[in-house]
Amino acid sequence: MDRRSWIERRWQALAAVGNPAWMLGYIRARRRRLMMLEQELGSDASSYDASDDNSESSEGLMDEDSEPSSAEGAVSSTGSRGDHWEGEYTVHGDPVGPGRMMYADGGYMECCYDEHGRPEGAYRIVDPRGELRRSGEFWASAKRPGRVRVAFEDGGTVAAGADMGNAPHGRGTYSYPGGDVRVRGRWHHGTFVEGVSEGPTAASCGIKLRRGPGTPTALPADPLTPDPYEAWTVRVGASRIAGAGEGLFARRDVSAGELCALYSGMRCAQAEVDAREWDACENTLSLDAGQEGLSDGEDMDVDAPVMDVPSGGGRRAPRYCASLGHKANHSFLNNARYAPLFHPRHGAIKCVRAIKDIPAGQEITVRYDYDHGWGNWPRPNKPVSARDARVMRDIMRTVAAPEWYVELLRQWLCAGVPPALLDDVASDIPAAMGKRFPAELRGA
Template sequence: MEEENEEIEEEEEPLYVGQRDAEGNPNGRGTLKWLKSSRRFEGRFCSGMKQGRGCFYFKDGSSLSGTFRSDELHGEGTYTYPDGRLMIAQYVNGELDGPFTEYSETGDVMAKGEHREDRRFGFLQIFDEYGGILMGEVNRDTGELTGPGIAYVYPDKRSALLGRFSNSDMVCARPALLLTSVDQTPAKYALDENWSKTTLKLDESTSTCISCNPLTPDAYEQSKVYVSTCSDNPDKGEGLFAKTELAEGETVSFYNGLRLTHDEVDSRDWSLNANTITLDESMVLDVPLKYSSLDAYVASLGHKANHSSAPNCEYDHFVHPRFGHIKCIRTIKEVSKGNELTCDYGYSHKLPETDEEDLPEWYMTES
């Protein structure tokens, strides 16, 4: 970003409008304009150099503001991305050098770390919008989270997957427990003895393969929920239950599945759609009937949650280091240990010929 701007500045002589000193040099408040690049700087000058508060405005809608000293940004600077995201960082003589924090357009922290000579350096944390944190030492050559000793920390800020990552993607990792707070560096972990033989890899599903390791469960999910027969109504079959006391807003289960198009799902009989959920406008996640048994599939358990018109959970999006973009189940109220976890399925399907609702009878009855 800065290197490209410097090249533009060297190629094009800017136009100055503003106060000047007796020798004609920019002095006081003024504006520099690079006409070809549609770029400008507004701020204070002293003897021809940027000095004091100022801000660069770029063609793409981004900006960089802060305090300038001897023509260079020095101290705290704020870079505003075109989409409204912010990076507040320390600069030394125009270079990124020191701690930085990136914020989303809504003000949530997205990343925290350090720069050294314009590159990410040392310990880096990347926060996703679903509560997970990717953290570790950045690769000195690339400035990315690449190499061993990197961890994905689940939303509970305690459970983790520790191992080797490449450009923030999991290569291979093992379940672990974070022994320090997420803000403490260096972070300390202990491999989870209950999962000592489990090694996980990036395992995103396709339209034909739900998982390369369908019988390898998720340690975090297993600590939150279990599957059991619904004793209150045997006709419901199995359901998802709280293994421990769950707080409101807690991510408790994951919904992975085959990735099918809406047309593929809508064109087949409803009997084949018992375990489908919309992922986005183009994709549906499907757990086929052959994977309904825990003897065939335990990699994720979200499809085991039953429907209720008065649920205690809801579906939400989640980016999982193993499964990629999937759905999760999140509590919308406190749930006691042993209670069933339910969601509102929100079914909506109309026959194209008549525009009438074509829904399972059991759903129409319970809703």
């Protein structure tokens, strides 16, 4: 086998794998390596030895020089990374028919190879937890379009045509978690271009969306275009929390675990946000390191990991409604939490997800999770008493949060709520405190 064919086979193998989130680093390294080898072949083909690429998992039965050997039949082969391939091979050492690649982390890929050793036909990729992450059809001959279905950990899916790199391409559909709201539109090599929404209500149908995530200097594209899922699920109104301004409310009954709203905005660097005063960080939210995306440009290996919606309704954020998650107010008795989400319009962002059943009309609240910095608090599981006034003062100095949050925290501690309960997102504080729980804080 000549070197050019050897490299082409490895490009085909990577295309079959696609972009499972837990393998992005490995796939990128292999791509860079193959591009370098192609450049070397263009200038000095004799300088390349196939044995240099011994870190790649085996797709065929390899001899000591990492080139396919002459063998036929059922074979099991293990690469140096711990990946394990099981399947049939031809007399030329090419995989043929159905087989399974078992990854070292516990995930696996099942696919078929044609008589030329190229992945073709149905395939599926399962993550280490046993959940289907990607499936579809791959056509090595490119005589007919393939199909791909990508399932994200947040519950959303993309079903579309596939390019030769096995990324969504052409006409496709994004389904929000739950599947009730969809966006049908056009994809270009893994990136959403534009589409129109479908949903269970008139407000969620016919909304035209286009790709346009936020940048360090601008909000997402079409900032006055609402999200179809939010149009079905939530609304903005006057908060029932004293002094909180506007709040986020459920339009319909929302079940525990269900998506409530999106949290997108400008994408700022963490260092920039850390240097601000608290008043300028009112609507900032950090993204998770390693948060999954659909393509290489949409995972969380980025320089701007903080979402920000400028407050005050100023020039940069007049009536911004492309996402409404920033309208959810803080409460120690929260009924929702922040979670990662992939969205075709915004890319990798955060969302607000219910942690308990929320009836229609109820305000949706989250925990802002500021650092309490308890410091030398001597009795973290006991309420504050009058004798602990000095300790209370010391605690308040260590809390990394805006003044309104520090004051609310002080009220809760003075009301006799143990700090350990305030650190427990899922705690039912009224039940734990019994009759001692003050009525004026029940709705806080």
